[in-house]
Amino acid sequence: MKYLSLIVVFLFSIPCFAQLALEAEDPPNKKELPYFFKSKIEDIESELNDVKSGKVVQIATSPGNRPVYAVYYGDKDQFDSQANYNSAVAARNPVFYARKSESTKPVIYFLGPVHGHEIEGQVGLLNLIQIAETGKDHRGREWPLLKQAIEKCRVIIVPNGNPDGLVRCPYDSFVGLPGETMTKYGQGTRPDGSLWRWPQAKSLHPMKGEVGILGAYFNDDGINMMHDDFFFPMAKETEAILKIARDEAPDMTVSLHSHNQPPCVLQAAHVPVFMKNRVADFAEKLNSHYKNVGLPYMTYDWLSANLEDDPEFPPKKSFNLVSALHHLSGTMSFVFECSHGTINEKDKAPIVSYDGILDVQLHLYEQMFQYLMNNRLYWE
Numbered sequence: 156m157k158y159l160s161l162i163v164v165f166l167f168s169i170p171c172f173a174q175l176a177l178e179a180e181d182p183p184n185k186k187e188l189p190y191f192f193k194s195k196i197e198d199i200e201s202e203l204n205d206v207k208s209g210k211v212v213q214i215a216t217s218p219g220n221r222p223v224y225a226v227y228y229g230d231k232d233q234f235d236s237q238a239n240y241n242s243a244v245a246a247r248n249p250v251f252y253a254r255k256s257e258s259t260k261p262v263i264y265f266l267g268p269v270h271g272h273e274i275e276g277q278v279g280l281l282n283l284i285q286i287a288e289t290g291k292d293h294r295g296r297e298w299p300l301l302k303q304a305i306e307k308c309r310v311i312i313v314p315n316g317n318p319d320g321l322v323r324c325p326y327d328s329f330v331g332l333p334g335e336t337m338t339k340y341g342q343g344t345r346p347d348g349s350l351w352r353w354p355q356a357k358s359l360h361p362m363k364g365e366v367g368i369l370g371a372y373f374n375d376d377g378i379n380m381m382h383d384d385f386f387f388p389m390a391k392e393t394e395a396i397l398k399i400a401r402d403e404a405p406d407m408t409v410s411l412h413s414h415n416q417p418p419c420v421l422q423a424a425h426v427p428v429f430m431k432n433r434v435a436d437f438a439e440k441l442n443s444h445y446k447n448v449g450l451p452y453m454t455y456d457w458l459s460a461n462l463e464d465d466p467e468f469p470p471k472k473s474f475n476l477v478s479a480l481h482h483l484s485g486t487m488s489f490v491f492e493c494s495h496g497t498i499n500e501k502d503k504a505p506i507v508s509y510d511g512i513l514d515v516q517l518h519l520y521e522q523m524f525q526y527l528m529n530n531r532l533y534w535e
């Protein structure tokens with residue numbers, strides 16, 4: 156009996172899922188990635204081992220028994236908080252939650268992929284940590300504006316919010332692969348092999364039971380952190396992600412994602428209109444910057460459409476993680492969708508290269524810092 160319980164303890168202390176094996180029809184995983192393309196689970200540990208000027212904290216342990224980390228740069232200012240955010244808003248001034256003035260640093264929160272296979276955000280953030288430490292990305296390229304901005308702000312970086320999904324994903328990059336391959340391992344399959352796809356992959360949550368391949372969207376418990384129960388979080392990772400916003404009062408927060416299209420900003424559905432206008436303003440500035448530096452981008456017809464609430468039943472917009480982050484902290488929160496570099500069906504060419512993915516990420520961060528410093532909201 157004693158040995159049996161030891162075996163049970165051992166079984167429950169090892170990760171529930173390991174990397175999935177590719178099936179016969181799947182294209183191979185490219186082994187030779189550029190050195191700067193830091194998309195693997197072991198890249199997180201090795202980057203964080205070299206952190207000297209920042210502070211590394213394990214913020215959660217995933218159901219697969221894997222650590223989730225945050226890296227902090229710049230000392231935290233005292234905000235004289237005497238109320239939580241929504242109570243402060245009800246008292247007609249967020250200053251009761253956080254006093255933000257010219258004497259407090261801007262706070263910026265980079266949330267890496269909560270969808271484990273959307274590794275482009277991790278690649279960007281591990282290079283951002285390298286820039287914070289050395290001034291250069293992993294290609295050796297200098298980013299003086301980013302380095303200076305990091306030194307003026309309180310910066311919180313979660314390189315990857317979903318290590319379980321990352322480990323299960325059998326691809327270290329989707330550059331040059333068909334979008335269908337990403338969809339298969341991203342959102343997963345049913346037992347008959349059919350793809351769950353977007354948005355049906357959200358119709359079963361937790362994703363348990365009717366599952367062939369458990370997509371990297373989910374942690375090992377089948378939770379998609381974008382659509383956790385924010386008043387009763389099912390995942391420890393979600394809880395930790397929310398707690399950072401509650402404790403840090405970030406001025407700006409991005410949740411990094413990727414899709415099969417050119418890069419774009421997506422609005423949080425359920426935040427005040429003044430905040431949606433700010434996000435739309437930032438998105439337009441980011442677009443014109445991408446245009447100027449020759450990076451791909453998407454146009455923004457839906458940004459103005461998204462300013463309105465759902466006019467009819469059934470609602471199309473959910474109160475997801477980025478909406479929740481705003482309501483906990485007043486942060487300007489949005490989703491950024493990078494391109495995976497999958498091939499478009501027409502000309503079979505990847506939308507972005509490995510270099511392009513890193514540039515899309517680093518230019519996004521640079522523009523975020525710039526927007527934040529030029530457009531601060533003071534709460535006094």
Ligand SMILES: [Zn+2]
Nearest residue numbers: 270273412413
């Ligand atoms: Zn995503």
